[in-house]
Amino acid sequence: MQPITLYSHPIGPNPWKVAIILSALRIPYETIMVDFTEVKKEPYVSLCPNGRLPTIVDPNKNITLWESGAIVNYLIETYDPSHQLSYDTSPERHQLQQWLHFQVSGQGPYYGQLGWFRRQPEQVPQAIERYMAEIRRVMSVLDRVLTDREWLVGDKCTYADLSFVPWQDLVPLVVGDQRVVQELTEQFPHVEAWMQRMKARPEVQKVLKEKSEAMASN
Structure with missing residues (x-):
């Protein structure tokens, strides 16, 4: 499995939320820090048109995704088949x-x-x-x-x-x-x-x- 790239920031909490889920699921990942002064500029804005952090790039599924909640949902749906951090039952x-x-x-x-x-x-x-x-x-x-x-x-x-x-x-x-x-x-x-x-x-x-x-x- 190739590592997922996580675009993050030292203090911004939302990327670290994603890092916790990645770590809990033992998904290999690498982190690229992006300064807040750069998030509205190229090349980052081509990854995330909203110009916010985090963004992930998953080469295993050929997907780039931003918005931390959407990323968490994606990681759970894709990489938690045994439901370590989730449930498959309703409610x-x-x-x-x-x-x-x-x-x-x-x-x-x-x-x-x-x-x-x-x-x-x-x-x-x-x-x-x-x-x-x-x-x-x-x-x-x-x-x-x-x-x-x-x-x-x-x-x-x-x-x-x-x-x-x-x-x-x-x-x-x-x-x-x-x-x-x-x-x-x-x-x-x-x-x-x-x-x-x-x-x-x-x-x-x-x-x-x-x-x-x-x-x-x-």
């Missing part, structure tokens, strides 16, 4: 999609917007308050569901769980206030325990280590 298959959609449309955009507004030289308190409230809302949804279970769907860790790791791991950086981070940890203990379970997995440890090294050398 579990649909519930996995439910959580992936929630991650893609809820967690990622809201966490990202808070990080963006906090980095601006001219602060907009109303925007920061709004997106901080959304982070609490997203975490409250997860915490409520995880009150009496270890995983989002069924009795095992799936791609739905793992897809939340990179953005959730970035909460201290996105929030930028250790006091608030501690409040979130205490307010949503089931989310914290869930994250610790996932961080104990070898593929998550591997990818987070690679991410830390990439950020240090960036």
